Amino acid sequence: MSLDPVYLDYPHRKQGMDHDLYPWSNLFERSPLTWADGKRLLTWIVVDLEWFPITPTDKPFRAPGHMQTAYPDYRHYTSRDYGNRVGIYRLLDAVEKVGARISVAANGAIAQRYPQLIRDIVAAGHEVIAHSTDMNGTIASGIGKDVERDLIAGSLDMIEAASGIRPGGWLSIARSQSFDTPALLAEVGVTYMCDWVNDDLPYAMNTAGGRIINLPLNHEMSDRQILTVQQHSADSYCEQIQDAFAWLDGEAKAYGGRILPLNITPYIMGLPYRIGAFERLLGWMAAQPGHAYATGGNIVAQAAPQLG
């Protein structure tokens, strides 16, 4: 038995990354970022609004949270839609209590099907960013550049039609991209994407389609990961986020501005038995010195001129 000799060839084995998307960089050696009003830590809440067709297509893959039983899966279709009817309004009320402005990552289908919801979000001063078309709109290598380009354009169009604002941000389903995604997003003028979880601060990628900022939306601290995958309680989630807050705030004093990204799902955190813990967390954070809530667009607008 032996392996093909190319298995022991290492064509990219040289200083730097094994690709050209971005250079390596040490977080602790960068010029410190500063935030408006002398804030040290900005909490960036991203709420996903997702519509799962009861007919999953699985191309290129089935989205997390999608249908699980034999057709028709009423159980998951309806409990996901609970988030769009009830959970989101609980979350909107919760963030309103602390005056937080947030980013809402919406499927285009949400805007098309529930334009009232998008109007409510925009009227409250929140940012809507694009989150593909619907939960069958997953991206991975192999879907083809034209299909992907259409999917991105369709998503942006549907949201703009409901909100009146072309989204400046993008979140892929499951943060999954093809090799083309960063360039295709930059090409149509998307300012920032949230998919690459390799950093704690925004950084620039230079693509064939132009420059785009990656604003890392930490997946390990998402409600999906902590509550659904790891099956911790809402109280444990809050304790973990408070620990993260304390750590990042301490680091910010020495190394410059930090962000705390919280990816929240209405059908997970917006449940009656969890929302109270989340409200208490929001209140606790709001009371901390040097802290503010910010949208992704706002963070990127502050960071971009400082990124060089």
Next chain:
Amino acid sequence: MREGEADPCLYGYSPYRGRPKIEWPDGKTCAVWISPNLEYYELDPPANPHRKSWAKPHPDVVGYGHRDYANRVGHWRMAEMMEKHGFKGSVSLSVALCQHVPEVVANANELGWEFFSHGIYNTRYSYGMNEAQERAIIEDSIRTVRDATGQTIKGWLAPALTHTPRTLDLIAEYGLTYTCDLYHDDQPGPVSVGQGRLISMPYSLEVNDHYGFFIYNMSPRDYADTLIRQYDRLAEEGQKSGTVMCIPLHSYLIGQPHRIGPFERVLEHIAKDGRAWITRSGDIADHFLSHYYNRAEVLSA
């Protein structure tokens, strides 16, 4: 090992009860070593017919980005905290990191950390290699670490824990003295190899941060409690036996903002306890080989 046999004959049976004691330096009862895995994963590695590298079609943006977090963010957090509490790392190294991010390797070397090999990349697996190919990655590892750090590696943790039946014989032939791939004991012990002397170094899957967070789904504070309990028990038993505790870490996991704070309590606890020989894997191996290898070999024969 004996290829194809039901018992691979990696070592003889030696029950924990009644085993002669291992004395660690200065009367310490438990040798504690931290093993940061400093790794490099490729975005688009070639396929190994026996194991898939990424769960998703390339690029697996989350899988890759998560690991990349280590070299941009996590390592620096973890290393600073270890240094603050007096812990030197024993690095399980993807040796290609010496080329890709020499800054991380240089930082670890300057801190006095030891390096052993964890293969070329954590996306290149040993499964299916012939002997010449496996020799090539061992020779590459020795050469690359020596060129980058001046150190001669003494140990091996198979790349992504992928082995062939000849791995242990080969690393011993090249003069390596310990393997971290065997999980049968809380003390070092001899491993049967064709030539040379090889011992098993207690590493750990059970208290590895990857297991803690992704197999057992622990919260950061639960993981810290787990490590403290593991230490307290091994330090207590070590008064009679002399134990080893390894804390294997991946900075893309332990270095996350919600985990690094709770982890500090572990280092504080062990550092102030007084029973720990806080050391490196190579030092444990050297001590064992000098004082106990021959005795242990007779016992387990």
